Structures are given as C-alpha cells and as structure tokens.
Amino acid sequence: MRAIIVGAGIGGIATAIRLAKKGYQVEVHEQNSYPGGKLTAFEQDGFRFDAGPSLFTLPELVDDLVGLQELPGQIDFPYYKLDESCRYFWDDGAHLIANTDPVKFGNEVEKVFGIDAKVITQYIKDASFKYEKSATLFLEKSLHKTSTFFSKEVIPAILNIYRFGLFETMHQLNHKSLKHAKLEQLFDRFATYNGSDPYQAPGILTSIANLELNKGTFYPKEGMHQITERLVKVAESLGVKLIYNSSVEKIIVENKQAKGATINGEFHSADLVVSNMDVYPTYKRLLQDQPQPEAILNQERSSSALIFYWGINREFKELGLHNIFFSKDYKEEFRHIFKLKSVHHDPTVYVNISSKHSPEDSPEGMENWFVMVNVPANSGQDWDSIIPEARKNIIAKVGNRLNVALEQYITTENILEPRTIESKTSSYKGALYGSSSNNRYSAFLRHPNFHQKIKGLYFSGGSVHPGGGIPLCLLSAKIIDDLTPHAS
Ligand code: FAD
Incomplete structure (x- = not known):
C-alpha cells in the first residue's frame, strides 16, 4: 500500500x-x-543558528522513532539533560537561575525572593499531577473517537477533570498559588509554549511547567x-x-x-x-x-514570533543557553499581542545561545544569539515599521540589563518574522502553533x-x-x- x-x-x-x-x-x-519545516538551521558568516525551536523536552518521543530504524543502533541520537533550565532577568536587577530539579529550584527561589521553597515544590507537584492525569486524554489519543472515552487509560483523566483548572485562567491559578508578581510572571510564561495568552488560557496549561522544571529540558x-x-x-x-x-x-x-x-x-x-x-x-x-x-x-491563531539571529563578537559569562529578559507589564504585553495585534514597546525577550553548549556554533570568543519576542500572527500589520522599532527596543532593554551598548557587538544579522514564517512553511498567518x-x-x-x-x-x-x-x-x-x- x-x-x-x-x-x-x-x-x-x-x-x-x-x-x-x-x-x-x-x-x-x-x-x-x-527537510524540517520550522525545525531547521542555517549558517552565516561563521555562525550556525537553529532557525526555529530551541527548547527540547520529552526526548523519549524522538528515541521512540529512532528505535524503529531497520538496523537498531546504526543511527544514534545523542543528547543530554540540562541542570539549568533558564536564566531569568528583570529590569530592576532581580535575577534567578531555574534548575530542572524542583527541590534545587525551590531553594533558589527561597534564597532570591524569600518565598518558602515548599511553595515551588508543591506547585511543581500539582503541575506534574495535572500533566500525568491529563496527558493520555488530551495529548496521546484521538479526542475525536468515542472509543477514547471508554478506554481504561483515560478513566483517571475523566475522574480528575475537575482538578485540572479548566474553569480558571492560568494567571488566576498562578496568582492564587504563588502570590508573588515575579514568580507569577515566570510561571505564566509557560502559556507561550503553545503560543497562548496566560490571561485567557485555561489553568490546565499550568501543567506545562512539569515538562521543563520536573521532567527536564534536554540538549541534542x-x-x-x-x-x-x-x-x-x-x-x-x-x-x-x-x-x-x-x-x-x-x-x-x-x-x-x-x-x-x-x-x-x-x-x-x-x-x-x-x-x-x-x-x-x-x-x-x-x-x-x-x-x-x-x-x-x-x-484564533496562536502568537507568531520575531527573531533576530545575531553573531555577537564577544562572550557574556552571565548568560546561559536559555535566557529571559522579562517585560515590566506582562498583562499589557499580552493585550498587545492578542487584542491590539501589535508589539508592545517593552516585550519579554528570549535569548538562546547554542554556542554555550556547542562551541563550534560560533567563532572563538564569540556567541550565536537567537533573540526572539512573541508577536501577533500576521493580519497585515506594518511589519516594515514594527521590526526596526522592536529591534531598537530589544537592543536597549537587553543592553541596559547587561550594562553594555549591545549594538556594537552585532557582527552579522538575519531576521525571521510572521510573513517569512508563512512563506517558508505555509503556516497560516505565520502562527507558530496553529490555533491558540x-x-x-x-x-x-x-x-x-x-x-x-x-x-x-x-x-x-x-x-x-x-x-x-x-x-x-x-x-x-x-x-x-x-x-x-x-x-x-
Ligand atoms: P512545519 O514545521 O510547519 O512544516 C510543514 C512542512 O510542510 C514545511 O516544510 C513546508 O514547506 C511543507 N509544506 C507545506 N505545504 C506543502 C505543500 N503543499 N507541498 C509540499 N510541502 C509542503 N517547538 C518546541 O517544541 N520548542 C521550541 O523551542 C519551539 N520554538 C519555536 C521557535 C520558532 C521561531 C518557531 C518558528 C517554532 C517553534 N516551535 C517550538 C514550534 C515547532 O517548531 C513547531 O510546532 C513544529 O516544528 C511544527 O512542525 P510541523 O510538523 O507542524 O511542520
């Protein structure tokens, strides 16, 4: 056949x-x-950049496929678990390194913010409970076959559905359990992992934290x-x-x-x-x-992204593989993305630097920066004006936080934005994740x-x-x- x-x-x-x-x-x-669509890479002026995804979770799903090859062991897929999931920076000088071990992460939060470590370990335990109970129903089976709802694996999901937080937003749940603005922002951010808005998305998405902060993040x-x-x-x-x-x-x-x-x-x-x-x-x-x-x-489409790929001709010891520079007003940032369909002047900036783990990705003494902000899906906005404005704001924000004039270190640049995401992959409106x-x-x-x-x-x-x-x-x-x- x-x-x-x-x-x-x-x-x-x-x-x-x-x-x-x-x-x-x-x-x-x-x-x-x-091949690869969004999951591809390119080289430019001695730097290698992963063009799309940078965060790797649930590697066993790739192992599963590698295990199906005709001659087992012939094609390997080497990767390792990261101790550190992300470095978080706030404009007021606050800084937190998140560990992929919930206990270590809880201790770090206690040290930096004075919040009892148990608040974090309990939060991650709850996220894990929601994930483990709901994944079979919502992720692993067809939701469109009646047989799914009668299979024994989904019974725990159906019995626990009232505990998943389907009737509150992610932000409401995070506010209730964390009561700390910076931590709420940190955990609200997991909504962006499927291109959604934490102020609208259902509380069940708090389970996403289980992947990064409990099951772990990995690096091929x-x-x-x-x-x-x-x-x-x-x-x-x-x-x-x-x-x-x-x-x-x-x-x-x-x-x-x-x-x-x-x-x-x-x-x-x-x-x-x-x-x-x-x-x-x-x-x-x-x-x-x-x-x-x-x-x-x-x-409604999920968010899209604006990415600057920068070759940086120096090293920044204070940065890791994954780094986040948070906006001051998260709610306003998401109102811009999903209601106003525009880009806030103070966006949250994600900086991924694969050369921290793969030194061959950049010339010696330099770094390959993948700098991304979440933006609305393309609905005909004036991107030719939005992009230079966002670039200026990102350079100022990250530069101020790192105490450098950043622009001088950018030696090469490439840009991906909603229109080019659509033209390269046929993704409607350049949305990263289909519908929100x-x-x-x-x-x-x-x-x-x-x-x-x-x-x-x-x-x-x-x-x-x-x-x-x-x-x-x-x-x-x-x-x-x-x-x-x-x-x-
Ligand atoms: P796509 O990647 O959308 O590819 C579809 C393919 O179909 C394309 O190659 C296209 O050319 C081809 N095609 C379309 N129409 C036709 C046609 N008519 N004939 C022939 N070929 C056609 N995910 C994560 O897990 N972690 C991350 O950190 C992450 N970050 C991301 C950052 C960015 C900038 C982007 C763009 C995405 C990110 N994602 C991330 C999302 C992830 O990349 C996607 O969800 C995933 O790669 C989509 O895969 P897909 O199978 O839907 O195919």
Whole structure:
C-alpha cells in the first residue's frame, strides 16, 4: 500500500517513519529544498543558528522513532539533560537561575525572593499531577473517537477533570498559588509554549511547567537541527522517499476516499494521504472542492514570533543557553499581542545561545544569539515599521540589563518574522502553533488527525490535534499510527 505525505515538517517525517514501519511505501513531498519545516538551521558568516525551536523536552518521543530504524543502533541520537533550565532577568536587577530539579529550584527561589521553597515544590507537584492525569486524554489519543472515552487509560483523566483548572485562567491559578508578581510572571510564561495568552488560557496549561522544571529540558549534542537530521536518516533507513522542491497542489478524493495527490501537474496515486501542511491552507488550497470546516479553520491563531539571529563578537559569562529578559507589564504585553495585534514597546525577550553548549556554533570568543519576542500572527500589520522599532527596543532593554551598548557587538544579522514564517512553511498567518489555546475548549476544537468523512485522509503536525511544539507534533504521528491499518 502506498502513502503520500504532504510536507517534511517534524510531524510529516515522524508519520513517514511510523507508516513505513507498518509496511507502507511512503513518499514525502516537501516544497522546500530541505527537510524540517520550522525545525531547521542555517549558517552565516561563521555562525550556525537553529532557525526555529530551541527548547527540547520529552526526548523519549524522538528515541521512540529512532528505535524503529531497520538496523537498531546504526543511527544514534545523542543528547543530554540540562541542570539549568533558564536564566531569568528583570529590569530592576532581580535575577534567578531555574534548575530542572524542583527541590534545587525551590531553594533558589527561597534564597532570591524569600518565598518558602515548599511553595515551588508543591506547585511543581500539582503541575506534574495535572500533566500525568491529563496527558493520555488530551495529548496521546484521538479526542475525536468515542472509543477514547471508554478506554481504561483515560478513566483517571475523566475522574480528575475537575482538578485540572479548566474553569480558571492560568494567571488566576498562578496568582492564587504563588502570590508573588515575579514568580507569577515566570510561571505564566509557560502559556507561550503553545503560543497562548496566560490571561485567557485555561489553568490546565499550568501543567506545562512539569515538562521543563520536573521532567527536564534536554540538549541534542549537535543542536536542535540534529532532531530533523537524525529522523530523516531513520526514515530513509526504512525506505521512505523524501522528494524535495516538490509542492503538492491538490489532494484527490473520489467517492469519499483519498486517492492520491497532484504534484507538479502529475497525478500520484496512494491508498492514504497525510497532510503535514498547516490545516488552513490544506483545505483552502489542496481540498478546495471539499466542504470546509470553517469553525475549526477560523479559530484564533496562536502568537507568531520575531527573531533576530545575531553573531555577537564577544562572550557574556552571565548568560546561559536559555535566557529571559522579562517585560515590566506582562498583562499589557499580552493585550498587545492578542487584542491590539501589535508589539508592545517593552516585550519579554528570549535569548538562546547554542554556542554555550556547542562551541563550534560560533567563532572563538564569540556567541550565536537567537533573540526572539512573541508577536501577533500576521493580519497585515506594518511589519516594515514594527521590526526596526522592536529591534531598537530589544537592543536597549537587553543592553541596559547587561550594562553594555549591545549594538556594537552585532557582527552579522538575519531576521525571521510572521510573513517569512508563512512563506517558508505555509503556516497560516505565520502562527507558530496553529490555533491558540486561549479558549478552554480549544483542545476539542483543534482539527482531528483524520478526516471524519473522507477515508484515507489524515493530518499531522502543529496545527491539528494535539497541538504545536515538537513533542505534540510527534504525538500527532503516533495517533495516526494508532488510527491506520497495517499495509498489505
Ligand atoms: P512545519 O514545521 O510547519 O512544516 C510543514 C512542512 O510542510 C514545511 O516544510 C513546508 O514547506 C511543507 N509544506 C507545506 N505545504 C506543502 C505543500 N503543499 N507541498 C509540499 N510541502 C509542503 N517547538 C518546541 O517544541 N520548542 C521550541 O523551542 C519551539 N520554538 C519555536 C521557535 C520558532 C521561531 C518557531 C518558528 C517554532 C517553534 N516551535 C517550538 C514550534 C515547532 O517548531 C513547531 O510546532 C513544529 O516544528 C511544527 O512542525 P510541523 O510538523 O507542524 O511542520
């Protein structure tokens, strides 16, 4: 049996591996000349930059795929756990280093802010409880199959649903349990891990803290692009054909059954088609003649991002791999992103420096800075004015906090922004994570991993269930694996 996959994003590659392992002859068609979609890398003037994701959690989901290769042990995926999850900086001089061990992190919070360490350990315990009880229902199974709700693994989730904080916002829950403005900001920030607003998103998202501050954050030895590179090798070891510069134009449906796709004007037949393209353009471009699920397609988009890739010609000992420079008024920052659809003059700035762990990523004595602020999805804003203004504000903010005139150290620069995120990956409006999770029902409103009326048509990746981010994209492939028959 033949399968065609539209797109070699991480969700597409993971689905290809799983279907090939089930005996399908798999072809992945990727419109770009390279795999990975958002999870890619580039080099510029002696610096290497991971272009998209920088935070790696739940590595076992990648191990799972590496373990499916034909010759076990041949393709390895080396990574290690980080002791430090992030360095946090506030404009008033406050500074906190978060450890991935909850007890050590609690002690650090007690030392810096005078808050009892137990407040933090209890918070992380609660986050872990919510995560462990809810993950099977919300992340690991299709929410669109009745059988899910009768399987024994989801019973604990259903019995504990009232404890998940679905009826309060993340910020309300954080305020109740932490009662400390800076810590509330620190834990509210986890809403941005799926592009949402902590002042609207449901309290269940407080469970995200469990990943970074309990299960831990990890670093692939050669940087984030290693995830794409190794999974492509695993796919190839299973006979998957990855075809680049190959844009799928149409998914062919006959008698409510996917029959293949049109690619460069030619029909390619298949028994099963999986779209890893964002679900919005999948319908609007590839399934134009099919009924459009407008309510799902028109949900609010997640935030997008503005990223400056800077080669910095000196080292900053006070910075680590992941660094956050918080805004003074978090609520106002999110009001700008989600209500005003603009960029606040004082944004929270994330600085990732992979050369702290991979010195070969920059020339000696220098650093490769990935500098990102959350911005609204593209709705036609005047980005040509917004971007230079944001650049100026970021340079002033980070420079002031580090006590340097930062601009003089920037030796090379590249920029990614909502319009280019969309043009490079076809992500609708340049949103990083598909639709936002600002609505308490959002988990149920994401598009399923299968088409409810067209047989043989499936959807993987960050714009469909269970959501965006590397781990969830990998889980979308696992759900498709559960839903599809073995070939032959
Ligand atoms: P995508 O990466 O969206 O790729 C889809 C692919 O399909 C693309 O290669 C595209 O070219 C191809 N395609 C589209 N249409 C067609 C067509 N018609 N024919 C052929 N090919 C087509 N996640 C984390 O876990 N941690 C992070 O730290 C993190 N940070 C991020 C920072 C940035 C700047 C960005 C952009 C994203 C970040 N994310 C992060 C999110 C993460 O990158 C995404 O959720 C994930 O990579 C999306 O994968 P996907 O499978 O949905 O495919």
